[in-house]
Amino acid sequence: MKKILITGAAGFLGSHLCDRFINESFHVIGMDNLITGDLKNIEHLFKLENFEFYHHDVTKFVHVSGELDYILHFASPASPIDYLKIPIQTLKVGSLGTHNLLGLAKEKKARILIASTSEVYGDPLVHPQTEEYYGNVNTIGPRGVYDEAKRFQESITMAYHTYHGIETRIARIFNTYGPRMRLNDGRVVPAFIGQSLRGEDVTVFGDGSQTRSFCYVDDLIEGIYRLLLSDYVYPVNLGNPHEITIKDFAEEIIKLTGTDQKIVYKSLPVNDPLQRQPNISKAKELLNWEPTIDRSEGMRRTLAYFQNLSKEELYKSEHRDFSK
Ligand code: UDP
Numbered sequence: 001m002k003k004i005l006i007t008g009a010a011g012f013l014g015s016h017l018c019d020r021f022i023n024e025s026f027h028v029i030g031m032d033n034l035i036t037g038d039l040k041n042i043e044h045l046f047k048l049e050n051f052e053f054y055h056h057d058v059t060k061f062v063h064v065s066g067e068l069d070y071i072l073h074f075a076s077p078a079s080p081i082d083y084l085k086i087p088i089q090t091l092k093v094g095s096l097g098t099h100n101l102l103g104l105a106k107e108k109k110a111r112i113l114i115a116s117t118s119e120v121y122g123d124p125l126v127h128p129q130t131e132e133y134y135g136n137v138n139t140i141g142p143r144g145v146y147d148e149a150k151r152f153q154e155s156i157t158m159a160y161h162t163y164h165g166i167e168t169r170i171a172r173i174f175n176t177y178g179p180r181m182r183l184n185d186g187r188v189v190p191a192f193i194g195q196s197l198r199g200e201d202v203t204v205f206g207d208g209s210q211t212r213s214f215c216y217v218d219d220l221i222e223g224i225y226r227l228l229l230s231d232y233v234y235p236v237n238l239g240n241p242h243e244i245t246i247k248d249f250a251e252e253i254i255k256l257t258g259t260d261q262k263i264v265y266k267s268l269p270v271n272d273p274l275q276r277q278p279n280i281s282k283a284k285e286l287l288n289w290e291p292t293i294d295r296s297e298g299m300r301r302t303l304a305y306f307q308n309l310s311k312e313e314l315y316k317s318e319h320r321d322f323s324k
Contacts (some may be wrong), residue, residue, distance in 0.1 A: 001025065001026065001027045001050065002026050002027065002070065003026065003027040003029065003066070003067060003068050003069050003070075003073070004021050004026045004027070004028055004029070004069060004070040004071070004072065004073045005029045005031060005064055005068055005070070005071045005101075005104075005110075006018055006021065006028060006029070006030050006031065006071075006074060006102065007031045007032070007058050007071075007072065007073050007074055007075035007097070008031075008032060008037060008073075008074035008076065008115075009028075009030025009031055009037070009042060009053065009074075009076035010030065010032040010037030010038055010039050010042055011032065011033045011036060011038075011041070011074065011075070011078075012041070012078075012177065012178075012180050012181050012182070013074050013115065013217070013220070013221075014032065014034065014037065014041075014072075014074040014075070015037075015041035015042050015180055016178070016180065016221050017072055017074060017221060017224065018030050018042055018045055018271070019045070020221050021198075021224060022045060022048065022050060022051060022227075023059040025050075026050070027050045027051075027052075027072075027213050028045070028050060028051050028052070029052045029053075029054060029064060029068075030045070030051065030052070030053045030054070031040055031053075031054045031056050031058065031062070031075070032053075032055065032056075032063060032075065033055065033056060033057035033058070033075070034055065035077070035086065035089060035131040035156025035283055036077050036078075036082055036086075036182070036185070038182070039053075040183075047118065052060070058073075058075050058093060058097035058100055058101060058128070059089075059092040059093055059096040059097045059100070060100070061100060062100045062101060062103075062104050062191050064104065064108070064141070066322070067108065067258070068104070068108040068110045069110055069111070069175025070110055070111050070112070070113070070228060071101055071105050071110050071111070071112040071113070072112075072113050072115070072224070072228070073097070073098060073101050073112065073113070073153075074115045075093050075097060076090065076093045076094055076097075076115070076146070076149075076150075077089065077090045077093075077146070078117075078146075078152050078185075078187075079182075079185040079186050079187045079290050080142065080143060080186060080187075080272075081185055081186030081220070082185060082186075082262040082271055083142060083143060083146045084142055084176045087144075087145040088148050090145045090149060091145050091148070091149045092149075093149070094146070094152060094153045095152050095153065095156075096185045097150050098114060098152075098153045098156055098157065099156060101114075102156060102157065102160040102166065102168075105160070105166050105167075105168075106160065106164050106166050109166075110159070110166075110167075111166075111167035111168075111169070111225060111228070112166065112167070112168055112169070112187055113168075113169035113170070113171060113228045113247050114153055114154070114157050114170055114171070115171055115173055116150050116153060116154050116168070116170050116171060116172045116173065116177070116235060117146070117147075117150050117173050117174075118172060118173065118174040118237070118239065118276055118278065119137075119143060119146055119147045119150060120137070120147060120150055120151050120154065120172060121133055121135040121136070121137075121224075121276075122135045122136040122137035122143075122147060122271075122273065123136050123137075123138075123271060123272075123273040123274060123275075124136055124139065124273065124275065124276065125281065126206055127275050127277060128241065128243075128277040128278060129215045129277065129278060129279060130235065130237070130279040130281070130282075131172065131234065131236065131237055131279075135147075135151075137151070138271050140167050141270055141271040142269070142270050142271065143270075143271050153186060154170055154235060156252065157170055158170075158233075161233055162299070167229050167233075168233055169228055169230070169232070169233065170228055170233075170234065170236065171223070171224055171234075171235075171236060171238050172235050172237045172238065172259060173220065173238055173239065174215060174237065174238065174239025174240070174276065174277075175212045175213060175215065175219055175276070175280045175289050176211060176214070176215045176216070176220045176239070176240065177189040177214050177215070177217065177298065177299075177302055178216055178217030178298065178301065178302050179215065179217070179301065179302060179305035180196075180217075180305070181182050181302075183306065183309070183313065183314070183318075184316075184317060184318040185301050185318075185321045188212070188246065188249070189214065189302065190306070191203065192249070192250055192253040193253060193257070193302065193303060194306065195261065196253055196254060196257035196261050196316065197257065197259075197306060197307065197314055198314060198315065199261070200258065200261065201248045201261060201262045201263070201264040202253070202254060202262070202263050202264070202271055203264055203265075204246055204247055204250050204263050204264070204265055204266070204288045205246070205263070205265075205266050205267065205268045205269060205272065206246075206267070206268030206272065206286060207247070207265065208245055208246045208248075208250065208263075208265070209245050209246075209247065209274075210245065210246050210268070210272060210273065210274045211237050211243045211244060211245050211246070211274070211275045211276060211277065212243070212244065212246065212249070212276050213240050213241055213242055213243045213244070213276060213277045213278060213294060214240060214242075214244070214249075215238070215239045215240035215291055216240070216291065216293040216295075216297070216298030216301070216302075217298075218293060219240065219291035219293050220239075221237055222240040222289065223236075223283060223287065223289045224238065224289040226288070226289050227283075227287055228260075230286060230287055232286050232287075236282050236283050236286065236287070237278040237279060237282060237283060238278070238280070238281050238283055238289075239278035239280065239291075240278075240291040240295075241278055241279070241291075242291075242295060243275075243276075243277040243293070244295070247263070250297075251263070252299070253299070256296075256299055256300070256303060257303065274277075
């Protein structure tokens with residue numbers, strides 16, 4: 001049985017990855033410090049023999065006993081609200097955390113895939129974004145703590161590949177949505193759905209002309225799986241190229257939820273990218289991968305998840321202790 005370590009295991013993407021690798025008959029070690037993750041995302045796995053959970057912060061030395069075949073590094077805050085609340089932890093998990101995991105990969109001769117992001121392109125001046133584009137990032141803006149940590153992460157990963165010969169993979173993940181997103185992390189999908197379900201106004205930032213391209217989580221997980229098992233070491237964009245303005249997206253969600261919420265306009269966050277759409281030619285060619293779940297189907301499944309939350313959860317605002 002192959003053994004895989006998944007960091008950020010209690011988070012949105014990490015928990016779906018745990019499910020996928022369990023289904024592929026791997027022995028899965030999930031690791032999380034639970035700052036932004038939630039154990040309820042993986043509690044169904046605790047009874048399984050081929051699942052273990054380590055409550056650990058990867059910015060500290062990471063120890064795993066015995067053999068290890070693969071590492072997926074998915075631990076990181078991943079929303080603009082989180083970056084503002086926990087900027088230092090965001091920087092540390094992408095830099096020190098990645099360093100520790102690369103060291104572990106070297107020690108165990110394991111293959112490691114790191115979760116990078118479309119944020120490495122910043123507010124892009126090239127559209128759609130190809131992997132060759134170097135990006136347009138404000139190092140000292142509010143998103144800089146995430147963007148630069150992820151850029152550093154890519155650099156150190158390539159350096160470990162070049163100098164130590166370890167097997168590395170880099171996924172540049174574009175906006176992804178689906179069940180288990182945190183309702184109140186500020187990201188647009190749970191924000192709009194939560195507002196509609198609570199009967200509140202839907203808050204569009206700026207004039208809503210900025211664009212995003214949303215990928216359903218199952219498609220993304222398939223892309224990660226294929227990339228891990230491929231032999232390609234350079235960054236690969238993974239996302240859904242179907243682009244939409246945020247205003248149109250708000251209208252789509254209002255229609256989907258069958259509510260008649262009003263749209264209200266708020267100021268645009270600093271350095272909020274104006275356009276984002278992945279060019280996924282590389283993933284198509286190298287991995288024979290492209291998204292198969294369109295937004296209407298993906299949003300229906302996502303809405304069903306949020307509709308199942310209790311009233312208490314739906315109205316609870318987030319009081320996480322970010323001080324640790
Ligand atoms: N956004 C919005 N209203 C909200 C939350 C987000 O209009 O209540 C906008 C945000 O300004 C951005 C887009 O939706 O332009 C996507 O935001 P998100 O935080 O989900 O992801 P990112 O900006 O990192 O792509």
